[in-house]
Amino acid sequence: xxxxxxxxxxxxxxxxxxxxxxxxxxxxxxxxxxxxxxxxxxxxxxxxxxxxxxxxxxxxxxxxxxxxxxxxxxxxxxxxxxxxxxxxxxxxxxxxxxxxxxxxxxxxxxxxxxxxxxxxxxxxxxxxxxxxxxxxxxxxxxxxxxxxxxxxxxxxxxxxxxxxxxxxxxxxxxxxxxxxxxxxxxxxxxxxxxxxxxxxxxxxxxxxxxxxxxxxxxxxxxxxxxxxxxxxxxxxxxxxxxxxxxxxxxxxxxxxxxxxxxxxxxxxxxxxxxxxxxxxxxxxxxxxxxxxxxxxxxxxxxxxxxxxxxxxxxxxxxxxxxxxxxxxxxxxxxxxxxxxxxxxxxxxxxxxxxxxxxxxxxxxxxxxxxxxxxxxxxxxxxxxxxxxxxxxxxxxxxxxxxxxxxxxxxxxxxxxxxxxxxxxxxxxxxxxxxxxxxxxxxxxxxxxxxxxxxxxxxxxxxxxxxxxxxxxxxxxxxxxxxxxxxxxxxxxxxxxxxxxx
Amino acid sequence: xxxxxxxxxxxxxxxxxxxxxxxxxxxxxxxxxxxxxxxxxxxxxxxxxxxxxxxxxxxxxxxxxxxxxxxxxxxxxxxxxxxxxxxxxxxxxxxxxxxxxxxxxxxxxxxxxxxxxxxxxxxxxxxxxxxxxxxxxxxxxxxxxxxxxxxxxxxxxxxxxxxxxxxxxxxxxxxxxxxxxxxxxxxxxxxxxxxxxxxxxxxxxxxxxxxxxx
Numbered sequence: 158x159x160x161x162x163x164x165x166x167x168x169x170x171x172x173x174x175x176x177x178x179x180x181x182x183x184x185x186x187x188x189x190x191x192x193x194x195x196x197x198x199x200x201x202x203x204x205x206x207x208x209x210x211x212x213x214x215x216x217x218x219x220x221x222x223x224x225x226x227x228x229x230x231x232x233x234x235x236x237x238x239x240x241x242x243x244x245x246x247x248x249x250x251x252x253x254x255x256x257x258x259x260x261x262x263x264x265x266x267x268x269x270x271x272x273x274x275x276x277x278x279x280x281x282x283x284x285x286x287x288x289x290x291x292x293x294x295x296x297x298x299x300x301x302x303x304x305x306x307x308x309x310x311x312x313x314x315x316x317x318x319x320x321x322x323x324x325x326x327x328x329x330x331x332x333x334x335x336x337x338x339x340x341x342x343x344x345x346x347x348x349x350x351x352x353x354x355x356x357x358x359x360x361x362x363x364x365x366x367x368x369x370x371x372x373x374x375x376x377x378x379x380x381x382x383x384x385x386x387x388x389x390x391x392x393x394x395x396x397x398x399x400x401x402x403x404x405x406x407x408x409x410x411x412x413x414x415x416x417x418x419x420x421x422x423x424x425x426x427x428x429x430x431x432x433x434x435x436x437x438x439x440x441x442x443x444x445x446x447x448x449x450x451x452x453x454x455x456x457x458x459x460x461x462x463x464x465x466x467x468x469x470x471x472x473x474x475x476x477x478x479x480x481x482x483x484x485x486x487x488x489x490x491x492x493x494x495x496x497x498x499x500x501x502x503x504x505x506x507x508x509x510x511x512x513x514x515x516x517x518x519x520x521x522x523x524x525x526x527x528x529x530x531x532x533x534x535x536x537x538x539x540x541x542x543x544x545x546x547x548x549x550x551x552x553x554x555x556x557x558x559x560x561x562x563x564x565x566x567x568x569x570x571x572x573x574x575x576x577x578x579x580x581x582x583x584x585x586x587x588x589x590x591x592x593x594x595x596x597x598x599x600x601x602x603x604x605x606x607x608x609x610x611x612x613x614x615x616x617x618x619x620x621x622x623x624x625x626x627x628x629x630x631x632x633x634x635x636x637x638x639x640x641x642x643x644x645x646x647x648x649x650x651x652x653x654x655x656x657x658x
Numbered sequence: 659x660x661x662x663x664x665x666x667x668x669x670x671x672x673x674x675x676x677x678x679x680x681x682x683x684x685x686x687x688x689x690x691x692x693x694x695x696x697x698x699x700x701x702x703x704x705x706x707x708x709x710x711x712x713x714x715x716x717x718x719x720x721x722x723x724x725x726x727x728x729x730x731x732x733x734x735x736x737x738x739x740x741x742x743x744x745x746x747x748x749x750x751x752x753x754x755x756x757x758x759x760x761x762x763x764x765x766x767x768x769x770x771x772x773x774x775x776x777x778x779x780x781x782x783x784x785x786x787x788x789x790x791x792x793x794x795x796x797x798x799x800x801x802x803x804x805x806x807x808x809x810x811x812x813x814x815x816x817x818x819x820x821x822x823x824x825x826x827x828x829x830x831x832x833x834x835x836x837x838x839x840x841x842x843x844x845x846x847x848x849x850x851x852x853x854x855x856x857x858x859x860x861x862x863x864x865x866x867x868x869x870x871x872x
Contacts, residue, residue, distance in 0.1 A: 166846035170827055177824060195853050202803045203822040208713035212727050216734065220705055223738055224698035421767050467739065485739035507743030508736060524759045525740050525752055549835055586812045631769035
């Protein structure tokens with residue numbers, strides 16, 4: 158049966174290739190006519206999605222212009238890196254701006270990443286061990302089957318009856334007897350055929366399913382929650398390019414601060430102690446908010462100068478530096494907030510995106526890397542590239558001294574002493590967690606909003622059970638001050654929930 | 659542009675096939691990447707090879723032509739910038755990871771506006787005025803296709819989206835981090851499932867049946 162399916166799948170692929178080259182191509186002999194017919198219709202539909210010739214030409218011209226500019230721009234890393242003298246004239250609080258001089262780089266960059274040869278041997282050893290274990294398991298299963306032992310696996314005590322448990326090994330289709338696939342006891346107990354979909358479990362749309370709703374707070378348009386600092390939650394309002402400050406003791410908005418131009422790229426916020434910094438990717442500006450006056454005290458332009466930042470996407474503020482992912486220059490910049498000079502340029506990071514800071518490390522995930530990169534801020538060198546087998550990691554989150562990362566189908570915790578994964582949570586297909594998801598972590602519990610499934614899930618880390626809580630059009634979630642803070646349920650609101658465990 | 663389209667049809671992804679094994683080697687992409695690294699203007703060849711696939715993918719995910727064009731532009735601008743850091747493997751896998759990020763960002767922004775949501779979230783949309791292009795294709799097979807895809811399990815949906823974009827099985831496998839064999843079977847199962855969802859009432863029996871030599 159399976160071999161026939163493989164044969165048909167192969168013939169179908171040949172037909173697809175033929176159709177790509179000739180829309181009137183005939184199906185190969187042996188391909189089921191109904192399959193051939195449907196394949197041809199799908200190929201027809203796909204052609205409706207083709208770009209127009211004017212668009213192809215227009216974008217080609219733009220890329221060629223960019224390529225010419227890229228070829229002409231010689232990067233001299235020894236020169237001063239960024240001219241940050243340009244102010245943002247639209248800021249209403251220009252009078253409070255400081256004099257800015259960022260014409261000096263602190264240290265030359267170091268392009269060579271730290272070689273991590275040892276990890277390869279460890280990986281190979283792990284592969285051999287895994288193969289031996291799998292071989293043993295298959296043998297054991299065969300022995301059990303021959304004995305006719307059909308005893309059901311035990312149910313994990315305390316597992317939520319509606320939980321969607323995690324799978325240890327991904328399976329394809331109906332996993333009832335897929336060779337080589339293992340399932341958790343919980344999965345076997347509650348999902349005898351395939352993991353139930355979020356729809357099948359009838360996830361509700363009521364946020365109180367996550368816990369007690371203690372406050373609904375009206376902020377600006379399209380809010381995204383970013384940082385806790387100075388007794389407050391700092392929210393970026395994408396629709397009007399403002400930052401709302403919410404006093405977490407009263408759940409009241411105490412300030413709304415303009416932070417530049419409105420665009421499709423919402424402002425990002427990061428804080429360390431009482432330093433609150435905002436990145437406006439559209440204006441390519443960094444702004445420091447004074448929490449005593451709720452005004453912008455400094456505006457740094459990072460989009461101009463000898464080494465302009467291109468497409469800055471994220472920032473993270475740590476002790477002594479603001480770290481910015483300079484995405485299209487394939488590097489991360491460190492900027493000293495006191496001297497307002499560039500103190501680090503860390504190249505060789507493919508399209509860096511999310512970024513986080515701990516006491517002795519900077520953690521970066523890149524769009525093109527599928528790995529988490531660790532930078533030593535003392536030397537500004539890459540000291541580790543964490544790329545576990547068969548897990549693509551494309552987002553990193555730092556909560557205190559905990560480092561979490563995610564990628565399609567996985568949330569992992571990284572041990573900062575070994576740079577290895579210390580926790581791996583495999584998500585069921587319904588909770589597929591691509592880079593657009595957002596997570597909040599408290600002791601023993603993770604809440605994450607999968608995207609585009611738009612469901613909030615709770616994960617019990619110890620038992621690795623994943624429970625859908627409720628659905629909404631869009632969910633941005635953080636955890637702080639004992640509460641979950643959610644945005645996206647309403648275009649102008651933040652919801653505070655004391656979570657049920 | 660005419661030459662661009664000819665180039666696409668003559669050198670679409672998946673043509674660098676090992677004669678002995680029938681496996682797509684991606685060797686032609688590697689040569690183009692090397693050329694583009696040496697001279698950024700040579701990136702045009704990679705662009706022309708993949709613009710159709712990336713645009714199809716973005717259109718499928720975002721549901722209207724304007725958003726698809728914006729996203730396609732962003733994908734290639736990022737790819738041009740990031741090419742220096744590309745570390746080998748299937749170029750299509752790398753390129754479509756960028757595309758997935760760009761599309762996800764666009765969907766996130768759209769979700770804030772409550773427009774252009776992915777169809778998996780369509781039940782939440784109270785949008786009396788859909789974007790013009792979305793309205794134009796309403797009722798068409800393209801919209802029906804998006805809806806049908808949205809009802810597939812995530813892994814099958816992703817595989818079919820990349821197939822409809824025009825990627826080869828090897829490239830889809832590289833993008834999804836799966837083995838080529840399991841990817842082919844996954845896609846086959848996905849299309850079988852789609853057949854139960856997606857019907858073409860205006861044209862039965864289908865043309866492939868009519869064309870079938872037997």
